[in-house]
Every structure is written in C-alpha cells, then in structure tokens.
Amino acid sequence: MNVANKLLKGKLDIVRFEYNDKMQEKEGSLSFHLTKNEKENILRCAENKSNSASLERLIRIIDKP
16 A cells, blocks of 8 residues: 555545444355345444544545645
8 A cells, every 4th residue: 555655646545444243243245235134234334433433534535625
C-alpha cells in the first residue's frame, strides 16, 4: 500500500470495514446472492463502532474538495 500511495502522490485513502458475525460459525458468503439471514447479519455488523467510524471517515474523504 505504501508503494501505491507513493505512486499516487498521497492521494490514496484506505477505509476498512469488518464483517464479524459472532452468531454463526461459518463465514459470510462472497456471492451476490445473499440469504435473508446473511443480509441481516451484514446490516447488524455495519452498525458496530469500528464500521461506524470507518463510514464517518469515508464520508469525510468523499466530502474533501
């Protein structure tokens, strides 16, 4: 990532989001065809503190002139 940041002259921002479903033992699907349960789990994970902070950071990056 440092190489990409140097090549882009500091214009690279990385915002990480996590998906950690503690309710299930298996990982979430990487398919575009998610089950209702997987969709609910993703929405629940989107509201955790880490992802909320990442979303706020992403919004600040997008709002930069």
